[in-house]
Amino acid sequence: MTDTGFDFTTFQRQVIDEFRANGGRVGGPFQGSALALLTTVGARTGKPRTSPLAYLVIDGVPVVVASAMGADKNPDWYHNIRQHPIVTVETGTETFQAVAEAPAGPVRDALFAKVVAREPGFADYQKKTTRPIPVVTLTRLDPAHARGLGDFLVTAHDGLRAELAALRRQADDLIADGAGSSRSALVHQLHAHCREFCAAVEQHHTGEDRGAFPMLARRFPALTPVLERLGEDHATVARLQRELRTLVDSYDPAHTDPARLRTDLAELTDRLESHFRYEEQMAVGPLNTLGPAPDFG
Numbered sequence: 001m002t003d004t005g006f007d008f009t010t011f012q013r014q015v016i017d018e019f020r021a022n023g024g025r026v027g028g029p030f031q032g033s034a035l036a037l038l039t040t041v042g043a044r045t046g047k048p049r050t051s052p053l054a055y056l057v058i059d060g061v062p063v064v065v066a067s068a069m070g071a072d073k074n075p076d077w078y079h080n081i082r083q084h085p086i087v088t089v090e091t092g093t094e095t096f097q098a099v100a101e102a103p104a105g106p107v108r109d110a111l112f113a114k115v116v117a118r119e120p121g122f123a124d125y126q127k128k129t130t131r132p133i134p135v136v137t138l139t140r141l142d143p144a145h146a147r148g149l150g151d152f153l154v155t156a157h158d159g160l161r162a163e164l165a166a167l168r169r170q171a172d173d174l175i176a177d178g179a180g181s182s183r184s185a186l187v188h189q190l191h192a193h194c195r196e197f198c199a200a201v202e203q204h205h206t207g208e209d210r211g212a213f214p215m216l217a218r219r220f221p222a223l224t225p226v227l228e229r230l231g232e233d234h235a236t237v238a239r240l241q242r243e244l245r246t247l248v249d250s251y252d253p254a255h256t257d258p259a260r261l262r263t264d265l266a267e268l269t270d271r272l273e274s275h276f277r278y279e280e281q282m283a284v285g286p287l288n289t290l291g292p293a294p295d296f297g
Helices: 008-021 076-083 105-118 121-127 149-177 183-219 221-249 258-288
Strands: 035-041 048-054 056-058 061-065 086-091 094-101 135-140
Touching: 008 035, 008 048, 035 061, 035 076, 048 061, 048 076, 056 105, 061 105, 076 221, 086 258, 094 221, 105 121, 105 135, 149 183, 149 258, 183 221, 183 258, 221 258
Parallel strands: none
Antiparallel strands: 035 048, 035 086, 056 061, 061 135, 086 094, 094 135
């Protein structure tokens, strides 16, 4: 096999650098073309991946095309958006978040026809492959309010993070006290705090399952896989909470292994933090478009 010496990754990096250095303008083969930089989250790695793509606005909706120049496989960035539909778009000197969605069937066909009418080269790419080349719409996530529902979600998460940290400190105090004189008071405090914390998390997740998530699914169908994953996280967190409640309710410093208490709390902390981070990454922007944060005075 002949080594052409062409490094696509280096070429792409040069295009990205030129785009950012020149307000979205790129020379050479892209002279005069409208480009955008699409940053996705890697489906396997979870790391940001940036791709320069042809950028069109069809009927007022920004779109990019997963042509891969007519290759038989969809490009990597397309697989990324199927797992993580929240993307960052750079066009010219503007940067915005969007929900990426690939319509199928007649909707895709009509959209692709409009793309080809604007850029006939995509018809040539389609002739090279049997896969229907996806057209990806980019629904902008422009916040409608100074402080939206997504910002309220982050505040709620931060409150739960603080409560869980306090619960872990209480457990450490109880373990350190051992059979000391304050044992009964510490056990009582841990029981009460654990019940309050678990009830707060359950209330928060029930509100999302019954309110926020259905609203998001209706407004942004592309988020359905994300919301399903978040719902599964809720079930896992509920199981960990039940196990923790059982352990705390039966905690006896003379007989209960303190390492087990620390381990269960650490597992719940790690799982919740992972869940919070993913939810904030995927849901804050979309939620901010749906309405303002509640004002409790």
